[in-house]
Amino acid sequence: MSLPEIDLVVYPDECDAFGHLNQASFLSLFERARWEMLLRGPGMDVFTRGGSWPALRKTVIEYRAAAFPGDVLRFQQALTHHGRTSFTMRQTARRVQDDTLIASAEFVFVCIDRQGRPVPVPPAFGEYMHAHPETTGNVQRLMVHGVNLAVEVLGEGPPVLFVHGYPLNRTMWRAQLEGLTGFRRIAPDLRGMGQSDAPDLGYGMNIYAADLAALLDALGIEEVILCGLSMGGYIIFELLRTWRSRLRGLVLMDTRAEADTPEARRARDSAASLARERGAAAIAEAMLPKLLAPDTLANQPDVVEHVRSMIAGTPVAGIVGALAAMRDRAGSESLLSSLADVPTMVMVGESDALTPPEQARTLVEAIPGARLEIIPGAGHLPPLEQPEEVTRRLREFLSALS
Numbered sequence: 289m290s291l292p293e294i295d296l297v298v299y300p301d302e303c304d305a306f307g308h309l310n311q312a313s314f315l316s317l318f319e320r321a322r323w324e325m326l327l328r329g330p331g332m333d334v335f336t337r338g339g340s341w342p343a344l345r346k347t348v349i350e351y352r353a354a355a356f357p358g359d360v361l362r363f364q365q366a367l368t369h370h371g372r373t374s375f376t377m378r379q380t381a382r383r384v385q386d387d388t389l390i391a392s393a394e395f396v397f398v399c400i401d402r403q404g405r406p407v408p409v410p411p412a413f414g415e416y417m418h419a420h421p422e423t424t425g426n427v428q429r430l431m432v433h434g435v436n437l438a439v440e441v442l443g444e445g446p447p448v449l450f451v452h453g454y455p456l457n458r459t460m461w462r463a464q465l466e467g468l469t470g471f472r473r474i475a476p477d478l479r480g481m482g483q484s485d486a487p488d489l490g491y492g493m494n495i496y497a498a499d500l501a502a503l504l505d506a507l508g509i510e511e512v513i514l515c516g517l518s519m520g521g522y523i524i525f526e527l528l529r530t531w532r533s534r535l536r537g538l539v540l541m542d543t544r545a546e547a548d549t550p551e552a553r554r555a556r557d558s559a560a561s562l563a564r565e566r567g568a569a570a571i572a573e574a575m576l577p578k579l580l581a582p583d584t585l586a587n588q589p590d591v592v593e594h595v596r597s598m599i600a601g602t603p604v605a606g607i608v609g610a611l612a613a614m615r616d617r618a619g620s621e622s623l624l625s626s627l628a629d630v631p632t633m634v635m636v637g638e639s640d641a642l643t644p645p646e647q648a649r650t651l652v653e654a655i656p657g658a659r660l661e662i663i664p665g666a667g668h669l670p671p672l673e674q675p676e677e678v679t680r681r682l683r684e685f686l687s688a689l690s
């Protein structure tokens with residue numbers, strides 16, 4: 289259950305000479321929405337009755353659209369971090385009439401006493417907020433490693449972390465998330481993609497890997513089976529450098545261990561220029577023919593549309609960041625021989641033009657005991673192009689581990 293939504297009306301005295309809601313009023317509406325929420329929960333005095341006060345330490349607001357007098361704004365709020373003395377709230381304001389996102393904001397608070405010393409967050413506040421985590425269906429938003437990630441978590445059983453490719457999002461695993469009952473399926477949107485935050489700077493394989501390690505910690509997961517496709521595989525290799533002991537099994541799909549060649553590095557820079565100049569839609573048009581098998585392009589329009597919309601919806605900052613991260617990644621060949629004790633499955637689409645089956649064979653030869661699964665009728669994205677077959681083979685592999 290989410291926290292109560294708060295509707296507030298924009299008044300003329302909150303607007304500038306041209307009628308737009310002004311910046312100071314934005315801040316006070318966000319604040320009013322927070323107090324209203326407390327009024328409907330543990331009470332507005334939840335801090336003061338224990339002798340503390342939530343002091344605002346940091347605010348990040350993204351203004352998306354103008355609001356005008358008479359507009360009713362709906363505020364949704366969630367706790368994205370709860371530390372001992374500090375907490376972070378995420379709030380969004382949408383116009384009720386047309387559901388336009390007007391602004392989203394993040395507020396970091398530290399609880400202080402009268403002398404300004406940090407004191408613990410009042411338990412009644414924490415309990416209320418934790419009883420209402422920010423979830424939509426199975427999707428949670430978690431503040432980890434300085435970034436707000438959207439993550440889908442389903443089911444009970446041995447945990448499996450699904451790491452998507454570039455420039456896609458967690459919905460590429462839809463069929464596997466639905467089908468692999470009996471496992472705890474965890475599928476985040478990487479930073480810069482899907483519904484996760486897309487900072488302008490701060491991308492790298494080590495950063496994505498640290499995000500995922502922090503995410504697993506936040507979910508209380510000790511040991512995990514990792515399943516990554518393409519760039520998801522590159523990230524997993526990075527994660528293995530520091531995090532090997534928690535690995536129970538490994539699935540590498542349509543990926544490679546080698547670093548980029550000089551030619552591939554130049555192509556990353558050209559793609560980044562294209563994204564900056566012509567946006568994500570141009571990246572989608574350029575990539576679609578390479579990502580999907582000819583058969584998929586001709587006969588599965590829903591899959592083509594799904595991939596197009598994932599790419600076209602990726603923020604340019606996330607695309608440019610991922611391209612730089614892939615361009616600069618180190619080769620991971622030397623890690624492979626050390627995976628002898630990790631049950632490993634390498635999977636590849638029979639018609640993958642980006643990481644063809646020969647590349648998968650190279651991986652299988654280098655990882656002692658690894659098995660190879662080639663998926664007929666699939667290109668670079670077998671989980672979407674042949675969802676049932678991929679889910680079936682994954683289930684067979686995963687069931688043998690548990």
Ligand code: MLT
Pocket residue numbers: 452453454455517518519520614642668
């Ligand atoms: C991916 O699917 O993640 C990308 O194709 C990886 C790459 O471009 O190297």
